[in-house]
Amino acid sequence: MANNQAKKGIVIDYDSIANQESFKSLVRRKNSFLWSMTAIFLSAYMLLPILTSYTTILHQKAFGEITWVWIYAAGLFIMTWGLCHLYVAKANSFDREAKAIIAEYENGGGRR
């Protein structure tokens, strides 16, 4: 990449992009989405061994002989697939914003 840049004589002014309000807002919202979801799924996941090791509430029968621990585990699987697709939907909208940010930078005379 560095070589291509030198050859074409194009330098991206990262500071200029980093200082765009649109960029700052994107990073803020993106990080708060990513980290709050991460906190949620990691908590849901870590709660399982805590509950199974220190309580017996998941040892009780839920449906027939199926105990709640299997239901909880199934919940974690569904959560994983669900959050995967939520991520893609979110990331696609972040992509559109990122494109707009690059366009804003190009139109704003960011090129040297």
Added chain:
Amino acid sequence: MSNGMSLTAIFFFVAIVGLTLVITWWASKRTSSASDFYTAGGGLTGWQNGLAIAGDYLSAASFLGIAGAVALFGFDGFFFSIGYLVAYLVVLYIVAEPLRNLGKFTLADMITARFDNAKVRGTAALSTITIVLFYMIAQLVGAGALIQLLLGIDYWIAVLIVGFMMTTYVLFGGMTATSWVQIIKACLLMLGTVIISFLVLKEFGFSISTMFKEMTTVTDSGAAYLNPGLKYTNGLDTISMLIALVLGTAGLPHILMRFFTVKDAKTARSSVIWATWIVGIFYVLTIFLGFGAAAFVGKEDIIAANAAGNMAAPLLAEALGGDILFSFVCAVAFATILAVVAGLVLSGASALSHDIYGQIIKKGKITEKEQVLAARIGSITIAVISILLALGAQTLNVAFLVSLAFCIAGSANLPVIIYTIYWKRFNTAGAVTAMLTGLISALVLVAMSPNVWNPVEGKAIFVGDPLIMLTNPALISVPLGFLGGFIGTLLSKETDDAKYREVDVKANTGISVQDVSH
């Protein structure tokens, strides 16, 4: 089983060897540059890479190990399936896209995109090579023992066969061959698992509730079989192990490397979706494999074949599908091992040849031709070292090396990845201390653990009392890795605000020269 191979088994094994060699030959014609070798030229599509990730990830430990663990320990065995799957969310939410946007061939590339420093690169390469070697020894020793069991050939011959195959794929076909071997393996593994699961469900009259009901009576554990506690009775130990599973995946070099084989972050994203669905369905099916083995093979026969339970799935296949299914599942296990070790060789070689030789020793002044040659020499080096170690480790109980690899990955690699992308104040000193603290604390803590020390002869490597009671010390070593990076950063005055802004822009927009040059 030990009375030699059946014709069916020979057919399946030869078919897999033949097919993968044809792929390697085809791939070798497409492997001329360093980028071809390490990343298949970045040309894989989302579904291809997704299947390859699944093929790279679902090791023999997943297929044979979890099936055996569920068969012997019920729900406690299923903890692995849950941990390995939820780990994908960490990969997707925190690591995949910034990694793709910043890196080139290796984890070190991504970290040095921010800190262009030989010490940082060297430490990252060291951590990668350590993880690769541990993981590989575990795979090769397991493969040797398994093939010995399946085909009745000597351990050392089995290890050499696997070693020869993995080296051939990587040496001639690089990432293209490795990826396609992984893709085919993922398809075969899913096919085999679906067939066995179907047969198991059929035995239970296609009723999940009947299956659970039966499982309360068929084992000697009674109803307790369906609840946690058969194997893991120490709460902190269980929690610690689950931390290693969920955080380690996002730091495993051979998984991270797969994100460089696609053209952009969007494709990286779609490949994780594919992988999560495939891997998730597979892990659901481990319930049927485990329950089926417990019900139709029985605990005694499983343990008689292999004390760790690794033969549960093949024996179940034999019980329900006869010789043909047994042979097929054994061949699938063989393909599984080959695909995983090939990926490991490649990621080890990238750290050795690209990071240490190309970037540190030659300071990046290296021609394309030299890079490819170095990559090939590096692959042979990594392969030979791990084969020798595996030959020497035959009698050791090495199953814990996989969880050690996860522990190092979570403790040494994940903190530095997160800090590099998300922490502005982070600096060179912090990057080195984060990786070293995580690596050393994981190694030292495991060396004091029950995996290495056991008062009963033959249960662990040394005879004696362990110093800590955690079999997997991630509960301590992962926070230490983060803390090491934090303290190291604050002790150094160095800051890199301008560079961080660049990394932040690149990671979040994926901007490159192409975007602004049109």
